[in-house]
Amino acid sequence: MPSVAIVGGGISGLATAHYLAKAGIASHLFEARPRLGGVIQTERVDGCVVEGGPDSFLSAKPWAMELIAELGLAGEVIGSNDHLRATFIWKGGKLIPLPDGVQFLVPTQLRPIAATPLLHWRTKLRMGLEYFHRRGRAGADDRTVADFVAGHYGQEVVDYLAEPLLSGIYGGDPAELSAASVLPNLVELEREYGSLTRGVLARRKAAAHEEKLPLFRTLRGGMAQLIAGLSSAVAGKATVVHAAVERIERTANGFRLCAGGDWLEAQRVVLACEAHQVAGLTRPIDTELSALTGWIPYRSSMTVALGYNRSDLQHPLNGFGFLVPKKERNRLVACTWVGTKFSDRAPDGMALLRCFLGEALDERDEQIIAAVLIELREMMGVRARPRFTRIFRWPRSMAQYTVGHAQRVARIEERLAAIPGLHVVGNGYRGIGIPDCVRMAKQVAERIARG
Ligand SMILES: Cc1cc2nc3c(=O)[nH]c(=O)nc-3n(C[C@H](O)[C@H](O)[C@H](O)COP(=O)(O)OP(=O)(O)OC[C@H]3O[C@@H](n4cnc5c(N)ncnc54)[C@H](O)[C@@H]3O)c2cc1C
DSSP: OOOEEEEOOBHHHHHHHHHHHHTTOOEEEEOSSSSSBTTOOEEEETTEEEESSOOOEETTSTHHHHHHHHTTOGGGEEEOOGGGOOEEEEETTEEEEOOTTEETTEEOOHHHHHHOTTSOHHHHHHHHHGGGOOTTOOOSSOOBHHHHHHHHHOHHHIIIIIHHHHHHHHOOOTTTBBHHHHSHHHHHHHHHHSOHHHHHHHHHHHTTTSOOOOSEEEETTOTHHHHHHHHHHHBTTEEEEOSOEEEEEEOSSSEEEEETTEEEEESEEEEOSOHHHHHHHHTTTOHHHHHHHHTSOEEEEEEEEEEEEGGGOOSOOOSSEEEOOGGGOSSEEEEEEHHHHSTTSSOTTEEEEEEEEOSOTTSOHHHHHHHHHHHHHHHHOOOSOOSEEEEEEEEEEEEOOBTTHHHHHHHHHHHHHTSTTEEEOSTTTSOOSHHHHHHHHHHHHHHHHHO
16 A cells, blocks of 8 residues: 655545545645644534634535545534525615525526616616527636626626625635636536526426435534544544645655654655645646646635624524625625524524634734624624624635636646646635535545555
């Protein structure tokens, strides 16, 4: 069996270690932080389950759920309360519900679109007429998400739907993100049907008999339960070293890695750290690979959790939360009403809000909380002081799939094919969410096991 070193102990690195262990392959896993999980971090505060990073995963992508079942945690999974699902958009000083029937960005019902104050009548007309788009409009080259969405539904849909929805997922800008990499399903529908609305309606009809899954899933104890499950599963098979890998060199048999002043030899190396880290570590090995991974931009993000006495909030918390479009934004990007989205996240009599903010991570905690409280007061009428607050900072953690991303990743894979034994996995390449990270980890482990 080959000796394997994994760099990075987030979900990508841990899942790789797990799938290798299943194939009977031991590994050394290096993690720079004092804890495992990467951006997955759950705390229990005042009886509340507080997520610092991701709070759930998409049910539609099966790989996270498969892993959870393998770990014996399927009984711990809870689904989102989709019967209470409503998302509000902050516009013109009001929280306006996203009209019914909007599936991601695509309108599928006329009446709610016609009635919403979120969009101008010109946009509504354009959204209706999109139904008649014919095939053949698709551009061959990659486009920005902004160009793609505006081409179908107009700029207002970019500003008030695409931008806030994607900010929540990527912290990214539709004028830079790649339609092919970020909206692959919609690009495929465009190719097949011309109209996205017609495409979504046709697919929905075809899927009518399929089992209806909750949109999101999580674990009763929070996403860190997955990390704890993985850590136990790999115990004795993966040796975890809490040190940053500083340098990797090629040897006659594979590689040697330097971490905390010690060197370790390994025949295979899996780089499960952020692409900007990969860029630094691969510079002595392959300058083109280093440059390509270095080109993948990352944004920073921050989440702020606030626990309240429920009686101190007058707001009905009648949905999953709200998004703030860039055009209307001060600091707040989004806010999740945690107890509505998932049950059992806060004890009776308490309410938990989870706010997302963008860059500016070096600001002092008091300033951040003060800024959040001002905006919550304006947007939700919250005047009370929270019982507790928690701030989680995630520097350069959200990969941005900008135009040309798929070609860059294909080239990265070509370079890797020329360096036997070196692999990359993680949110910088072929999927940002947890299920995609698990899928990539499994594929890398299978490739290593095949030899
Ligand atoms: C705030 C936030 C909310 C999110 N919400 C969701 C969500 O709800 N659902 C969802 O599916 N996805 C969500 N995501 C995305 C998803 O969580 C991440 O893409 C995924 O967890 C990334 O896992 P990873 O292992 O690839 O990277 P990371 O979690 O970033 O882990 C990489 C690890 O590598 C370590 N490392 C880096 N360099 C070195 C080195 N030289 N030596 C040793 N270790 C090193 C780092 O310390 C880190 O622990 C969210 C992300 C963020 C930041």
